[in-house]
Amino acid sequence: MEASASSKIPIGYKFHPTDEELIHYLSCKANEEPLPCQGVVNDVFDLYSKEPSELFEGSEEKILYFFTKLKKKHEKGSRINRVTRIGNWKGQDKAKDIKDGGTGNAEGEERVIGMKRNFTYYVKSDPKKSGWSMTEYNLGGTNLKRAKIKDYVISQIKRQKQTEKEKEDAMEVAATGMQPPAEACNAIIEAIKPEVSVMRHKVTEPMVLQPEDCNDWLNDFAKTISPESRRNTREY
Template sequence: MVQTMAYKPECISYSAYTEGFRFHPTDRELMKYLLHYVIDNPLPTLVPIEEEDLYLKDPWVFFDARKEKTIYCFTELKKLKKGNMRFVRTVGDGSWKSQDRGKAIISEKGSVLGYKRSLRYQLRGSEHDGQWLMKEYSLSAEVKNQLRKQLRENNKENYVLCRVKRKNGEYRKNEEDGPIVQKEAIETEELNAIISDPLNGVLKPVPTLNLTL
């Protein structure tokens, strides 16, 4: 059974959207947040990722009255039929369409943690057609298999982490640190080490200039 580490994030009075800070995680960090969420490990209070059903409302509804241009959320994928490997992708009158087959996201040791898939919102004839983009992060089958063996029950296996933004929103490409030799299998020791990581340093300070007038 996975030994999860319970920890209390440092109490800070400002919110995740405090001026001077921004949430700009790498693909690898997002995959680790998803892993911790799936096994019910607590995330730091400064991580602005909430649980939302992205297939319940149209994408622009989630952005209504929000100031951020990009939304991060955990959402559950629902299968078309029991035993079927395909998931429901429709929402309202539109649907999220895959744009690629997915890119492997690897750990610092080269293990495949999961995959990142690009999707685009499609609603032909609408002003919203193609104007909403999603990056969907999902755990690999190998990681899920190990979690099944170690956990008594896991009700969040079909959850993914999504990054949704307007097409004309600001976007900066994630850069992973250095070349790593990729391997398909992940060792139990490495997986447990990631699970035990308290996920520190999730917010990066934005450089500012102090000008005296």
Template sequence: MDSRNHSLLPVGVRFRPTDPQLLRYLNFKIHGLPYFKGAVLDGDLYGEMEPWEIWLRFGGIAGEHLYFFTKLKRSTNNSGRLSAHINRKVGLANGTWSGENSGSPIFATKTDKQIIGYCKCFRYENIQLPQHHGEWFMHEYSLHQDSIHQVVDSDYVLCRLSKHGRLKRKLPKNLELQQHSKKRITAPRSTIGQDIMSNMTIDQDFNL
């Protein structure tokens, strides 16, 4: 993960894409098409770096998000072949991205109910590090299969990383009991129709 690959947005401009627009970025990425590279970075959110290390290295700001193209990592079965299961471990401290197994559908527009992709919500889980447990959230965007044609690399997803310390749960005293009674975690859902940028659109200003 290259720490020099920081956001190249103009000073004072915030990147506020809608869900369908994020899928357009992902579509350009996996099909090898040109796109504005100043806002969505290349990084490994399923690698050896912890979420807070990624946040610091790429200049994360409280209340904002960081966006990454990252590759899914599939587990291997007993015969050594790749399986359909995705390995969502992160870092070297036994942490994992825990959350949804199925994503919420994203439609082309508010009136066009064609499904163009999905968004899954995850939260960082690691009871061995209570100062970070439940503090980091990730929304993972993937394209609908019908939108993938002769791709360069179909394992890419687009991830939105954010920090929400105020939503962190209080850990129970008996950590062993929690390990055996772990419940499904839900994160704030992404919304369609967010403000993109003040008086600007991605299409117009970044020539997508």
């Protein structure tokens, strides 16, 4: 579970920060200063080493916030690597400035304090949107210049919305007693073990599939496999 259980927000309250407030949290983190509230923004050393569903494991929240450090694709380059094991986060727009509203100086002029950019998560084997979305917050302006650690960001990730097809699959599971898609996929893989070709997907080592990997082909595939064939057949 990535979501922290140590939040000090009083019962009955929710963490619903503005863009400017998130930049304040990020500035505190980047300068190794105490955070306004502990546990509401989770620390993840490498956000992109995990799939979105793993980040939400054990949490019922629809939105979670994470501190992470950006990694470059190449040491001397400027492009950021946002590729996960089975997918990647693709930018949906250009970075937008976040301003302080003129409260940070005597002249009352708005200053850029940070930036934000929106991303959508795609599974490599499926060109359709997965439903997971992320807004990435970076320091900017004088905040970035004075930061001790400049590669920290805050990632706001929204939980995947259930599609109509997934709702239909869930209703079928409830009606027939079948396992949920991801569990069923993994049960099949566990039964037939490595070196099996499953619908042109070569499995070379034990793996865990997410529901978004299974929904497109599980139902048709599962119906063709009997318990005996799972034990005795190595390639389908």
